[in-house]
Amino acid sequence: MKNFIFALFFGLTVAIAPLARADLAVFATVPEWGALAKEIGGDKVKVYTATTALQDPHRIEARPSLLAQARRANLLVATGAELEIGWLPLVQRDSGNAAIQVGQPGYFEAAAQVVRLEVPASVDRAHGDVHAGGNPHIQLDPRNVLKVGEKLAARMAELDPPQAAAYQAGWAAFAGKWQTAMARWEKDAAPLRGVPVLVHHESFSYLFNWLGIREVSALEPKPGIDPSSGQLSSLLARQQSQPARLVLRAAYQPDGPSAWIAGKAGIPAVMLPFTVGGTSEAKDLFGLFDDTVQRLLKAVK
């Protein structure tokens, strides 16, 4: 009998222990911020990433599982700049979680920490799926990752004071490694400077801004609208006057249009991981940039 009671208590303790651990629960909308929170927080945080690199972050549904995870989060890390406008506001409101609402410390917007590119002078849906806040795909400039990470570490420390020192230490260690890696990427990527490229969607503007790659055009006639055969043919015609050397797409974008252009123009089509998990090599933030730079270098050789 005694043994039974003991076993019951032991079982209960084991069952409850994971619930009782006061980890900071982070809900990241996209893989890059999930990975960054993990770098800063290590084993002090529990990170849930709402999407994968194979999903178009503009077009996610407010699935029941996302509501359940948002309900339990202490910190919501979003890109912002309207990237998640089609689903995140609904998840926030229906989560019944006061901590992660806009304006609360538990809501962190990465794009608000950096200088955004392509901020339109005026917005009209006639221009396609434009973002009034500028291009939201900020993660492919490692300098942006530094800026976001610094603010994110501070926010995590603010929300979880007992672990503040751990977050600051985690951040300092990451930032140190990141600086070294950045110098390496910049050196390796020197041959990419000035290379003219085509892109499927405006996914890489920050990467190009960082490495000095020149974007000739996007395959999409308007942001978010799939390339038509007419658009592709006119781009092919422009190859004569303004030749691009590569055509790039993100892991989640279909390969059809870029493969077509590549085949006709005789230039390589390159799939880039775009975010953590986009390729098997991009398993963390370092891998993301290592693989992106390597894939580009291999293609221009």
Add this chain to the structure above:
Amino acid sequence: MQKTFAMAAMLAASCAAAAADDADLAAIRSQISEMKQSYEQRIAALEEKLARAEARAAAPAAADSREAVAAAGPAPAPLPATTPAAASASRFNPEVSLILQGQYKNMKDVAERGITGFFPAGGHDHGEGTIEGINKRGFSVDHTELVLGASIDPYWRGQAVLAMADGEVEVEEAWFQSLAIGHGVGLKGGRLRSGIGYLNEQHPHAWDFADAPLMYQAMFGTHGNYTNDGVQLKWLAPTATFLEFGAEIGRGANFPGTDRNQNGSGAAALFAHVGGDVGVAHSWRAGLSWLKTRAKGREAHFAGINDDEIGGQFSGRSGTWIADFVWKWAPDGNPKYRNFKFQTEYFQRREKGDLTCATPEDASATVSCDGVVSSYRTRQSGWYAQGVYQFTPNWRAGLRYEQLASGTRDFGDNAANFVVDSYRPQKATAMVDYSWSEFSRLRLQLAQDKSMQGITDNQVTVQYIMSLGAHGAHKF
């Protein structure tokens, strides 16, 4: 002497340098990099200004919008401080969206449309020559929906949906919702679409077919949803599996209830939802709901045994159970290119009370059973199932099948006066739609409607749905 001093100084300096550990170096590096970045940004901003000035000077109107955006280059995000006061005041304006919806419809001319074997739920008439239901024959414009929504303050959010039709503006929804209660609790108050069932909370522009399933028309009338003036309390459990419970009370003025001049609540609803993901490609939600309403003198036209048409007034209680299930699939969980959605719902309704025979308002003579009161008891059910497959970003196709059962209908003594039909209404629908973007859609729908006994109505609908402005997110 001097030599020794210099040596000592050098030694000290090197010691200090050695003491500076990696962390310090990293800090210095980061500071330098930050300075570098800040200068680069300033230079970029200047370059951009220059480029803009040059562009303005060179070709004022030549560039198309895309190039204009590209030329803007690394423009810093607009800062509130630099915005004129008038513009910043208007920034608090609610998000506005407008839904344009209309159709062309080919169907039979049936004098009084309804569902055989079910208490006519009425509906709103859109004027002379219209058919009961949201649509007319030929060309027509549906309700034009205006949606306004915004945060009220850090604690509440509000939203109103106004439906405009010729000569009327109807408040479809007008509610406030809590943002700051926490603990998974959500409170909503005002006029709101009830959380029962699956389709009930969706607006017609989010439907996958041009009309509501027969089941919803039988349950709630041609609006195809149950809206209540009242309050809703929801609680989301802190579990990895989605588990949500909700309760509502309210006025209960809409079918199957009636408006009453009384204190207290006229309708109550309870619902529970459970859902989750299976792998990365599948997600689902299932629900069970219960709605209780009261009716006093709920009136409709019936076919009589002795008279052509008689009025029937129901007073009593109505209880409805709804079970719903939705399953969605998308390769890698990326629904933009291909996805599939399966959805099914089942309902059962019991009504108990009195039925009074009355003379219809427009009748030329008093009906023979005028004033006869009898007991009234029904137990009815129905279901629908549908699948919609999106096979390219632009094209979707779907099938829906539905069936109702008029079930048990006990009219007591009034069975001698009313025609009590027993029937199984059926309808099969196929649709294909094309979307230029998330905001515009054109749909072709073919349906074989056997909801009225003895009539097979083959219907063709061409429908458009256009959303303007800040269109909010759709529910799962």
